[in-house]
Amino acid sequence: MRPDFLRGIRFADFTWAGAGPFGTKVFSDFGAEVLKVESMSRPDPVRRGSPYKDGIPGINRSGYFASRNTGKKSVAINLKEPEGLQLARDLVAQSDVVSNNFGPGAMERLGLGYDELKKIKPDIIYLAMPMYGEDGPLSSLLGVGMTISAVTGLMWMTAYGPNDPVGPGTHYPDHAANPYHAAFAVLAALRYRRHTGRGMKIDLSQIESTANFVGPALVEAAASGREPPQVGNRSREHAPHNIFRCQGEDSWCAIAVEGDAEWLALAAAMGRQDLAGRADLRTAQGRLAAIDELEAAVGAWTAGQTPAEVASVLQKAGVAAAPVACSKDLIEDDPQLAARGYWQTLDHPEIGPALFTAPPYKLDGERIELKRQPLFGEHTHEILTGVLGLSEERVKELNDRGILG
Amino acid sequence: MEAFRPYSGIRILDLTYNLGRYATRLFGDLGAEVIRVEPPEGLPDRRQADQPGRNSPDYAFSFFNASKRSIVLDLAAEKGRATFAAMAKDAHVVFLERGAPLADELAWVRAQNPQAVVTIVSPYGMGGPMEQAPSSDLVLQAAGGIAWMTGREGEPPLRLPVDQSVMITSVYAAVATAMCLVDAETGGTGHVVDVSAQECIAHSLQNALQVYDLERRISHRAGEGTRDASEDIYSCKDGKVFLASPPTLGISWKQLLAWMGETSHPSLAEFGKERWLDRRWRQTAEAKALFRPLFEAFIADYTREELLAQALKRKVVMAPVARIGDVLGDRQLAYRNYFIQMADPRFERPVQFPGAPYKMSEPVWAATPAPALGARG
Numbered sequence: 001m002r003p004d005f006l007r008g009i010r011f012a013d014f015t016w017a018g019a020g021p022f023g024t025k026v027f028s029d030f031g032a033e034v035l036k037v038e039s040m041s042r043p044d045p046v047r048r049g050s051p052y053k054d055g056i057p058g059i060n061r062s063g064y065f066a067s068r069n070t071g072k073k074s075v076a077i078n079l080k081e082p083e084g085l086q087l088a089r090d091l092v093a094q095s096d097v098v099s100n101n102f103g104p105g106a107m108e109r110l111g112l113g114y115d116e117l118k119k120i121k122p123d124i125i126y127l128a129m130p131m132y133g134e135d136g137p138l139s140s141l142l143g144v145g146m147t148i149s150a151v152t153g154l155m156w157m158t159a160y161g162p163n164d165p166v167g168p169g170t171h172y173p174d175h176a177a178n179p180y181h182a183a184f185a186v187l188a189a190l191r192y193r194r195h196t197g198r199g200m201k202i203d204l205s206q207i208e209s210t211a212n213f214v215g216p217a218l219v220e221a222a223a224s225g226r227e228p229p230q231v232g233n234r235s236r237e238h239a240p241h242n243i244f245r246c247q248g249e250d251s252w253c254a255i256a257v258e259g260d261a262e263w264l265a266l267a268a269a270m271g272r273q274d275l276a277g278r279a280d281l282r283t284a285q286g287r288l289a290a291i292d293e294l295e296a297a298v299g300a301w302t303a304g305q306t307p308a309e310v311a312s313v314l315q316k317a318g319v320a321a322a323p324v325a326c327s328k329d330l331i332e333d334d335p336q337l338a339a340r341g342y343w344q345t346l347d348h349p350e351i352g353p354a355l356f357t358a359p360p361y362k363l364d365g366e367r368i369e370l371k372r373q374p375l376f377g378e379h380t381h382e383i384l385t386g387v388l389g390l391s392e393e394r395v396k397e398l399n400d401r402g403i404l405g
Numbered sequence: 406m407e408a409f410r411p412y413s414g415i416r417i418l419d420l421t422y423n424l425g426r427y428a429t430r431l432f433g434d435l436g437a438e439v440i441r442v443e444p445p446e447g448l449p450d451r452r453q454a455d456q457p458g459r460n461s462p463d464y465a466f467s468f469f470n471a472s473k474r475s476i477v478l479d480l481a482a483e484k485g486r487a488t489f490a491a492m493a494k495d496a497h498v499v500f501l502e503r504g505a506p507l508a509d510e511l512a513w514v515r516a517q518n519p520q521a522v523v524t525i526v527s528p529y530g531m532g533g534p535m536e537q538a539p540s541s542d543l544v545l546q547a548a549g550g551i552a553w554m555t556g557r558e559g560e561p562p563l564r565l566p567v568d569q570s571v572m573i574t575s576v577y578a579a580v581a582t583a584m585c586l587v588d589a590e591t592g593g594t595g596h597v598v599d600v601s602a603q604e605c606i607a608h609s610l611q612n613a614l615q616v617y618d619l620e621r622r623i624s625h626r627a628g629e630g631t632r633d634a635s636e637d638i639y640s641c642k643d644g645k646v647f648l649a650s651p652p653t654l655g656i657s658w659k660q661l662l663a664w665m666g667e668t669s670h671p672s673l674a675e676f677g678k679e680r681w682l683d684r685r686w687r688q689t690a691e692a693k694a695l696f697r698p699l700f701e702a703f704i705a706d707y708t709r710e711e712l713l714a715q716a717l718k719r720k721v722v723m724a725p726v727a728r729i730g731d732v733l734g735d736r737q738l739a740y741r742n743y744f745i746q747m748a749d750p751r752f753e754r755p756v757q758f759p760g761a762p763y764k765m766s767e768p769v770w771a772a773t774p775a776p777a778l779g780a781r782g
Contacts, residue, residue, distance in 0.1 A: 005588040018611075030584045051612060051619040063615030114766075133764075138737035141713075142655060142722050146636065150647035153729045155638065157566035158555060165638055165645060165726055168565055169555035169626045170611040177762075180576035185763040187583040188411035188435050191590075192769065196409050201766040208743050209762040211732060213572045216465035219747075221729040222757035223464060228729055233543060233552075233564055241543060243552065243561045252562055254547035262539075320539040322548035324562045327617040327624055330550050330607055339533035342604055355618040360604030361581050362530065364597050 001366040004031035009190065010387075012037060012088070012095040013072065014112070016044040018145065018171060019206065020101030020129055021068040023179030027097075027186070028071030029359055029368055035095070035383060036072045036374065037088055039079050040405050047376065053351040060350045060375045067356065069373040070346075075384075076377030076405045083403045085111060087388070093120045094387050096193075097186055101129035101206075104139045114201045123199040125189040129182055133205035145171020148178075152210045157217060159230035173210040181209040239287040240266070240294045243324060244302040246310055252324040253307040255298060255314060263287060265317040270301045331355065346372045380404055410436025410769040415586070416495055418442050419473065421502040422450040424602050425526035426469040427575035428582065429500050433472030434761065434772050437498075440781075441475040442489065447778050448505060462751040465568070468759070470775035471747070477779040480506045493517035497589065498582060503527035511597065520595045522585040526578050530601030540602075545570040549606025554613060558627035558690075573609055574602040633684075634692035635661075638726055641704040645726040646712050648700070652682055660719040665703060672699040733757055749774040 009032040013024045016038070028034040038044055043059065046068060052061040075091070078084040089112070092098050098117060100107050107113050107128065114126045128134060131143050132151075141147075146167060149155040155167035185202045193199055211218065217228045233254070235241040241256045257263050260282065267276035275297060280286045287294060302310050307323030314321035323329065330337060337343065344356045344367070358367045384390045384398075398404050407413070415437040419429040433439040446452055450470075454463030476492075479485035489507075493499060493514065499521055501508045514523055525531065528540035529548075546552040546564040556563035578600045585596040607614070613624040616631075624631055633651035635658070652658040658681075665673040675695065680686050704712060709725035716723040725731065738744065747758035751774075761770040 003584070003588070005584050005592075026580055026584070049612070051616040051622070053619050055620050063619040064612040067612065067615055132737050133741050136737045136740040138713075138717070141717055141724065142657070142720055143724060144649050144654070144722060146647055146649060147722060147724045150638075150724045150726045151732070151735070153727050153732045154566065155647060155726050156728050158563065159566075160556075160560065160563060166556060166563060167638060167647070167726075168551075169628065170551075170613075172551075172565065172609075175609040175611055176573045176576055176605075180580050181762040183580045184431055184576065184583060185765070187580065187587070188769075189765070190587070192409070192411040192767065194591075195413070198767065202763050203766075204763040205741065205743075208738065208741070208760070208764075211738070211743070212759050212762045213569065214567045214729070214732075215468040215759045217567045217729050218732060218759050219468050219756065220464040222733055223462070223752050228567075230566075233561065235543075241541075243543070243547065243564075245561065252547075252553075254544045254552065254564075256541035256543045258541055315535075315538045318539055320541040320544040322538075322540075322544045324547040324553050325550045326553045327550060327610065327613040331614060331617055334548075336529050336533045336535040336548075336603065337607065340530050340601065340604070342607070351619075355614065357604070357608050357614060359581070360577055360608040361598050361600040363581070363585070363599075365599070 001363060002031070002369050003363060006030045006032035009033070009097070010095045011035060011097045011099060012091045014098070014100040014102070014107070015129070017046055017101065018068065018174035019178040020099065020182070021046070022175065023129075023182035024099050025068055025070055025072070026183050026359070029370060034072040035091060035379075036069060036074045037091065038074060038076055038376065040076060040376070041078055041080050043376070053354065058350065063351075063354060066348070066351070066354060066373045070356065071371040072374055073379035073383060074374035074377055076380045078403055078405060079110060081403050083398065087384070087403070088112060089117070089120060090388050091383070092117050092124065095121070095124070096190070097125045097127065099127040099186070103142070104130045104134045118199070123193055123197060125186060125193060125199045126201045127182055127186055127204065128202065129178065129204045129206055131206045133208065134203050145174035148173040148206050148210050151207050153214050153217065154210065157214065157228070157230055160232045162230050164230070173206060173213070177210045177213045178204070178206045181212070234291070238284050239291045240298050242295055242298075244295075244299050244310075246302045246307045247305055251307050253302055253310040254322050254324055255310070256320040257287075258320065260284070262319045266298070266314065266319050269313050269317045269319070270297065272297060341367050344370055346370060348372050349375065377405060408768070412437035415497045416440070417498040417500060418489070418492060418496045419500045420448065420505045420507055421500050421526060422448040422505050423502065424528070424571055424574040425500050425502045425524070425578055425600075426450065427572055428524075428526070428579035430469055430472060431575070431579045432498075434770055436769065439473040440492075441470065441473050441776065442478050442480075442506070443475055443778060444506060445477055445479055451778060467747070467749045467751055467775050471772045473776055474781050475776040475779055476781060490517045493521065496521055497586060498522045498524065500582075501525040515595070515597065518595065520589055520593060522582055522589050522596050522598065524578055524582045524598040524600065526574055526600045526602065528602050530604060531599045542568050542570045545602050545606060549603045550610050550613065551606050554610060554624060554626050556626040558629070562626060570602050570606060574600060574605045577605045577608070628688075629690060630688050632688060634687045634696040635700070637693075637697070639697065639701050639704060641707050641709060641712055643708045646704065646709055647724055647726055649722040651684070651687065653684065654722060656720055657722040660721050664715065664719055664721070670703050672703045675699055745772065747772065747774060750777075751775075
């Protein structure tokens with residue numbers, strides 16, 4: 001299905017890189033008109049980010065860009081020219097939402113700050129996503145997604161054990177916390193506007209947004225005065241609970257016992273009636289006290305089997321378990337994702353057919369069908385003549401003078 | 406009369422207890438009436454929170470259930486079902502979760518109010534061979550692909566902390582529900598949203614899926630071939646900092662070298678060599694092994710705070726690796742009044758509590774303590 005729930009809503013979308021475009025993509029997937037305003041003089045870095053089809057770089061060839069910009073329209077305007085900036089303002093006047101994830105003050109320097117834009121569109125919804133917020137002593141700190149993990153404690157808590165932080169292997173906050181908090185805030189602001197007629201500014205500090213993703217740990221430290229322990233793949237309350245090596249190179253299975261019944265089921269599946277019978281292991285506390293011994297026993301059992309064999313036996317026995325999947329496993333071998341129709345292939349003029357993930361839910365039993373990402377500047381003519389009502393001659397003249405592109 | 410808030414007038418019947426409970430919290434903070442519909446003994450998270458001997462009080466319960474109310478309904482009994490049916494007629498959203506009441510009765514729930522949005526969250530989604538498979542946070546992070554991407558070379562994959570399967574699933578569920586609510590309110594049509602935690606996690610893997618599809622490479626947790634030698638955690642005088650200084654990232658690398666030059670640090674002799682401008686070489690294990698000791702020698706005499714000051718001054722992408730206690734004391738967060746005080750009766754005194762994930766120019770966000778069982782608020 002192609003939902004049009006957001007029909008009639010237009011974004012002047014200045015976001016770039018990872019977190020911002022991922023947050024506005026969900027609106028184009030649901031039928032809003034998201035105008036990606038971009039400049040060749042300062043292109044979206046993700047357009048120049050790998051992977052590329054067949055490893056060959058090109059402004060329209062990035063798979064990373066593709067995954068963040070489905071269904072959007074690309075309007076290429078040179079924002080270094082005053083006339084280009086005026087076009088951007090004219091687009092804002094015809095939009096419901098303006099979004100950006102530049103550093104603090106960047107939009108203001110372009111004359112595109114909230115106070116300026118409110119003058120031309122009083123009920124505009126304005127989303128800003130600077131890393132540390134718009135103001136304050138550290139607001140000018142530069143960073144990437146991993147910086148946000150570092151500052152919020154996520155990096156510290158992602159650890160094999162005490163004082164041994166590793167941090168998430170990706171720029172994790174860019175891919176869930178920040179884009180989706182941003183999208184939720186814009187949806188809330190749209191409803192607020194429907195009822196009150198008033199727009200608003202949303203100042204989403206990506207660090208504040210991500211701090212909520214470690215919310216329970218912050219509450220614990222505040223209330224108890226103690227650092228929550230770095231437990232890695234283990235659990236504070238249950239054992240065995242870890243990721244175990246299996247047969248094959250770099251092959252692993254996650255196993256999580258979270259109750260006494262699961263423990264007995266695991267011991268039975270391992271054929272370890274001696275462990276199942278031991279009184280000291282009947283409680284979670286007893287199993288935690290014997291954690292090294294139990295993990296060694298489970299590891300010895302998993303070592304001779306593939307992750308799929310281990311997981312299958314345990315799932316049937318009622319124990320939570322799953323192979324640790326890499327990207328290839330997910331795409332080629334995951335029966336659940338395949339059965340639910342998670343993968344979509346979209347054709348593209350330069351890349352050809354490429355794989356996309358559907359939005360991670362079904363709607364009324366169906367998948368949301370994505371539309372491909374735009375070529376750079378693909379919709380400039382359509383939007384300038386259509387939305388702004390410029391004549392063909394005027395568009396040509398702007399193009400000839402380097403105001404577009 | 407209370408001023409209008411974004412979700413004023415919206416009633417949500419909430420039967421989530423794990424994967425969906427941050428989603429309903431987000432609505433509650435912005436004015437929706439979120440009512441936890443609980444069996445007489447409470448939803449599973451309450452039962453778990455009230456278990457004697459556990460890590461008590463259950464801080465996660467307080468965090469996830471702020472801004473909600475609670476009603477006790479025995480949905481196994483006729484009377485309870487009748488009350489639920491009556492409440493559903495006035496509700497705009499019903500949130501279900503696998504393992505809680507009514508999750509297996511989607512058709513009945515829908516029939517009570519076809520104009521409502523019914524969102525059901527589950528580990529693997531509805532249908533498919535894994536529909537009923539047992540799961541947990543660790544297992545979902547494995548099945549969704551994010552555990553694979555985290556950890557060190559030669560060591561096991563590593564999950565992310567603090568129940569990230571819950572956080573990821575909930576933000577996707579909240580956005581999809583809010584999208585459907587737009588249609589329900591403006592077009593008069595209800596919807597069913599079937600959210601899979603595994604799919605949500607697999608949707609949050611940076612570019613790993615595209616890397617495999619387009620270039621047939623598997624993104625590995627050690628970052629070999631993908632992550633720059635300078636992108637990592639390093640030890641300084643009083644703790645650890647995160648640095649990112651590939652030459653492609655602004656002026657971070659150039660400024661780092663200039664800073665070493667000013668202090669005449671011997672590490673500059675190596676970093677001044679031509680190979681440090683080769684993007685691909687910088688992603689090799691060789692470059693990583695060279696970089697660490699030389700950079701750590703350079704920052705060994707600096708504290709985290711001193712390094713933060715240098716990062717600000719020089720536009721080097723570098724920040725302290727904060728412990729949780731450090732986040733509570735973060736001076737930028739304090740300046741912006743990020744934290745609130747939460748007077749949750751489960752705590753001995755009001756405690757510092759995470760504030761809004763977004764600041765809105767209209768005063769519409771507020772959080773109230775998680776409800777006692779049956780507390781309608």
